Amino acid sequence: MKEIVIHSPEELPDAVRILLHRAARARVMAFYGEIGAGKTAFIQALCRHLGVKEEVSSPTFSIVNEYEYISPGDSLAHPVYHMDLYRLKDIEEALQIGIEEYLYSGEYCFIEWPELVEALLPEDSARIKLEIIGDSSRKILIL
Amino acid sequence: MNTVILGIESSCDDTSAAIIRDGEVLSNCVANQEAHRLYGGVVPEVASRAHQKNIIPVVDLAIKKAGIDKRQVDAIAFTRGPGLIGSLIVGVSFAKAYALSLGIPLIEVNHMEAHVLAHFAEPPRPAFPFLCLTVSGGHTQIVLVRGHLDMEVIGQTLDDAAGEAFDKTGKLLGLDYPAGPIIDRLAQKGRPVFDFPEPQIPGLDFSFSGLKTAILYFLQKQKQDDPDFIRNYMADICASVQSRIVSILINKISLAAEETGIREIAIAGGVSANSELRSALEKTGAEKGWNTYIPKFEYCTDNAAMIAITGYYKYLKGTFTSQEVEPVARWKVGG
DSSP states (O other), X not given: OEEEEESSGGGHHHXXXXXXXXXXXXXXXXXXXXXXXXXXXXXXXXXXXXXXXXXXXXXXXXXXXXEEEEOXXXXXXXXXXXXXXXXXXSHHHHHHTTHHHHHTSSSEEEEESOGGXXXXXXXXXXXXXXXXXSSSOEEEEEX | OOOEEEEEEOSSSOOEEEEXXXXXXXXXXXXXXXXXXXXXXXXXXXXXXXXXXXXXXXXXXXXXXXXXXXXXXXEEEEEEESSOHHHHHHHHHHHHHHHHHHTOOXXXXXXXXXXXHGGGSSSSOOOSSEEEEEEOSSOEEEEEEEETTEEEEEEEBSSSOHHHHHHHHHHHHTOOSSOHHHHHHHHTTSOOOSOOOOOOOOTTOBOOHHHHHHHHHHHHHHHHHOTTHHHHHHHHHHHHHHHHHHHHHHHHHHHHHHHHOOOEEEEESGGGGOHHHHHHHHHHHHHHTOEEEOXXXXXXXXXXXXXXXXXXXXXXXXXXXXXXXXXXXXXOTTX
């Protein structure tokens, strides 16, 4: 387990770099943490780092937001799936929106409120826990 | 002229179908208890399988309610995006098959543009150019509308949508989802005595994530002194939060009106059903000399009438879509 402490949102890009280094092979990343812990903000920083140009906003209502970035691996445009399972009631609803297609697409999948689909996550998924330790400081645990 | 358009909407939770004739809404049906009473079954929520179950009954109902025959339909308009792919694909596939079997044209519609054009469902209709504040669970945008099919987003949220600010506050207060209507109701019994900071975002963009965090800290702090703080002050907390969300929205649309010199101001989307937002817009409009436009509730939330109306304007321009069309999860307004 790796622990990173950041003291302001400006330090998010550093945390993102450390995460991507530690979990280089993971394409599915599950983000745990209470409301206001900074899950959306962290994923925004991740998407910026990957080179997503468009606005990255919360998918609580839409459930899945899709963005695009150019992968350095093949120089092609790839999708990034930003999901928020907050308003789903059970795993059945997650299956009905076709969550497995996203999870096993081989593309980046960043998930907020992933508790419901724990059993469906691919084996090499990264799990990240965000904890509030002060007004603008957060502890980031890579589990 | 008698141009009849069938509209189909399936971008998120609700399956909806509508019939309009020469821009006038004849029927606007959402798959709900009514459709299911006629056809049996229950109402499932978020699911493309639910859309599959709903779509034929709801289209049938829309045609019956409009009092027309399906052979009178001149074109079929459908939501191509943005939305959940699994949900969109049901509406797109249905529209393609329907158009093919009747030999009529297909018209793709952007869901967010359709929210704006919901204002053309009934008079009074805004004059061009106008500004539309589209606020829902998933979106917060200020759209500059130069013509029916000429729009540009000039401000949008950088993080959470306004509707989400209501829902997440509801979560912190232990209210059910969606919390917007509950907070609206509770706020009417309270007073906005707690002051939450207004985010300092330059220009016409919005941010609601900081407000959410401020509410979280505020509640944590108050609960240290009074473990029953939420219960004791529920109505006042709701009034305070709602008043701040509304002031953020009103201040930005006021700034947009100032910057563009436009005085035709409209709101759209599910959050425009909020009673304080509606009255604040009217009040500000009266002070500033705007003409304000607030759609009826049934045209605020996701509905197919707005899809059919957008389709109608595209039909008049002869903008049709080929059978090769696929749904798109991402699709910018004006893009």
